Amino acid sequence: MNGFLAIGKRAELAFAAFLFALGAISAWNGWAYGIGQWNDIGPGAFPFGLGVVLMGLAALAAREAGASGSIERRLAPAMMLLPGIILWALLIEPVGLIGATLVLCLCYSLAEERLNLVQAALLALALSAMGYVVFILGFHLNINLLGDLL
Amino acid sequence: MSVLYDLAAGFQVALTWQALLICFGGVMLGTFVGVLPGIGALAAISLCLPLTYYMLPVHGLILLAGIFYGAQxxxxxxxILLNIPGTPAAAATCIDGHPMAKKGRAGQALFIVTLSSFFGGCVAIMILVAFAPPLARFALTFGAPEYFAVMLLGLVAASTASPGSPVKGLAMMVLGLIFGMVGTDVTSGAYRFTLGYVELTDGINLVAMAMGLFGIGEVLSNLAERETPAPPRKGFSLREMLPTREEARSSVMPAVRGSLLGSWIGALPGTGPSIAAFIAYATEKRISRTPERFGTGAVEGIAAPEAANNASVQAAFIPTLCIGIPGDAVMAFMLGAMIIHGIVPGPGLITEQPDMFWGLVASFWVGNVLLLLLTLPLIGMWVRILSIPRQVLYPLIIFLICVGVYSVNSNVFDIFVAVAFGLVGFAMSLFKYPVAPVLLGYILGPLVEENFRRTLFISDGDFSAFVSSPVSITCLVLSLVALVLPPLLMLRSRRLAAARG
Structure with missing residues (x-):
């Protein structure tokens, strides 16, 4: 699960293609918004121009892909942490700060071998306590400890 | 004399107990994130931006600025201790700082860099005080073409001068400009790239974007990398840190030169503390009678870059506060923070809100003195911070990001935006695309577009309006040079390398 993966030219080309696609979307939508005239530029002129430039730069960046060789990275922690953040967002209103933070820390512990489930639960409680003192009591943020469960 | 009077009024703002407390918090937090490798000042600044909504604008800016220079x-x-720069600006310090630590002179190295940093910061603040008012008066004459040209120079210079490939830097700047187009077009009222989400009609949330790119993205890339080496177990006593007379004498002139170079470079658009530090290091090596000592623990090799990077951080406020045009991503974020607080940065700031301007400038001095007093006596604490286990540190950062992003609008949509930008930021770090130009492009994008359109509207579509003043001509020519020079230099170095076989 925590093994290192070689990330090389193909992945970098995929990212350059992603940028190219973003440029194409910007140019396409810019055209649809309306380019206007030189003395009365439309809302689409800048997105269109920037999209075309981004497509060109992405193509040039693709030519540089793989120039520095492949790198080794662990992707598993990232893949476990992001769902944790998304779950925190989905749970903060219905379940509240404690529950959402507990799920976040448990997701993190799945990717971090030095944090077992019990330690993750304790860490979540500590973070929730800190969050309660700093954000709820200190800054009066509109966050509940137990959400809609209260 | 009126400058001294204004500065005295600024100290009345900066020396209130609230401002002192906030400045103390800012520089402490900045030093904390600066000490930790991989967590940059921008991540901490974006984390704290939501907190500033509950403060007076000047206190909010004192906090954010304190984090920035505290991190340096x-x-x-x-x-020095791990051979890993806490921020990119300290990379030059590794070259001679770590060899000094290996020779058992880590305490002396830390002492010299702290004093050099303080000296660099003070020199740059004096330059800021001296040059800000006349520069602001000059900037009052700027019209739309001048603003467009200066911003274009800032964008191009920051993108091509960023580490790595200039093509990737430019691509990221353009991507940032496109992100800046999201929302309602101010001229026509048309919605652009909102994808049907009401939350995007005001544009992408600055905090969500910055925390995604610089917070989540950095945590993900740190998690993906191998472990960092273990730090030393204890700090140093002040007596152990005192340099020898020879070391003190050798570091004075490099600190002076580094401060002046850093102040000059920092005020230029698109540069930043990393470039200032490396230029100061290269200058010292070039003028040294014994350049072979560099890389083996020469005190000149740490005094000059540290003075330069701190000077450039303070000098970077000159264009941001006086013209309203940030030179790098952190300044772009500061500009965004000012706009959120209803402050219009630019030539009018000094005359319209003198308490704000001079209070902030005075706080720089207060912050630098606090840092000098805190850094050396508390060095043991800063060394211990390096030992915080990442299984505690990263969940803490992610938790703060989640709460911080959510707190801006009490809307979970912003967290999804932050996650999306976190993924993009992670991919950028994997493939060595610089992240900072995205933020710069995002913040300057709407301003560039507005001034471009206004120029052509006023001139009835006549492009010669862009070259109608010496300022705009100079900036456009420099933009062209910044665009063409890096590829030419790269081509030249490739040819030289090929010729050498």
Whole structure:
């Protein structure tokens, strides 16, 4: 699960293609918004121009892909942490700060071998306590400890 | 004399107990994130932006600025002790700082970099005080073409001068400009790239974007990398840190030169503390009678870059506050923070809100003195911070990001935006695309577009309006040079390398 993966030219080309696609979307939508005239530029002129430039730069960046060789990275922690953040967002209103933070820390512990489930639960409680003192009591943020469960 | 009077009024703002407390918090937090490798000042600044909504605008800016220059002080600690720069600006300090630590002179190195940083910061603040008012008066004459040209120069210079490929830097700047187009077009009222989400009609949330790119993205890339080496178990006593007379004498002139170079470079658009530090290091090596000592623990090699990077951080406020045009991503974020607080940065700031301007400038001095007093006596604490286990540190950062992003609008949509930008930021770090130009492009994008359209509207579509003043001509020519020079230099170095076989 925590093994290192070689990330090389193909992945970098995929990212350059992603940028190219973003440029194409910007140019396409810019055209649809309306380019206007030189003395009365439309809302689409800048997105269109920037999209075309981004497509060109992405193509040039693709030519540089793989120039520095492949790198080794662990992707598993990232893949476990992001769902944790998304779950925190989905749970903060219905379940509240404690529950959402507990799920976040448990997701993190799945990717971090030095944090077992019990330690993750304790860490979540500590973070929730800190969050309660700093954000709820200190800054009066509109966050509940137990959400809609209260 | 009126400058001194204004500065005295600024100290009345900066020396209130609230401002002192906030400045103390800012520089402490800045030093904390600076000490920790991998967590940059921008991540901490974006984390704290939501907190500033509950403060007076001047206090909010004092906090954010304190984090920025505090991070420069802290960043040299891990450079010297671990050979890992706390922020990119401290990379030059690794070259001679770590060899000094290996020779058992880590305490002396930390002492010298702290004093050099303080000296660099003070020189740059004096330059800021001296040059800000006349520059602001000059900037009052700027019209739309001048603003467009200066912003274009800032964008192009920051993108091509960023580390790595200039093509990737430019691509990221353009991507940032496109992100800046999201929302309602101010001229026509048309919605652009909102994808049907009401939350995007005001544009992408600055905090969500910055925390995604610089917070989540950095945590993900740190998690993906191998472990960092273990730090030393204890700090140093002040007596152990005192340099020898020879070391003190050798570091004075490099600190002076580094401060002046850093102040000059920092005020230029698109540069930043990393470039200032490396230029100061290269200058010292070039003028040294014994350049072979560099890289083996020469005190000149740490005094000059540290003075330069701190000077450039303070000098970077000159264009941001006086013209309203940030030179790098952190300044762009500061500009965004000012706009959120209803402050219009630019030539009018000094005359319309003198308390704000001079209070902030005075706080720089207060912050630098606090840093000098905090860094050396607390070096043991900063060394211990390097030992915080990442299984505690990263969940803490992610938790703060989640709460911080959510707190801006009490809307979970912003967290999804932050996650999306976190993924993009992670991919950028994997493939060595610089992240900072995205933020710069995002913040300057709407301003560039507005001034471009206004120029052509006023001139009835006549493009010669862009070259109608010496300022705009100079900036456009420099933009062209910044665009063409890096590829030419790269081509030249490739040819030279090929010729050498």
């Amino acid at each position: 002080y802290g960043s040299s600690t891990s450079s």
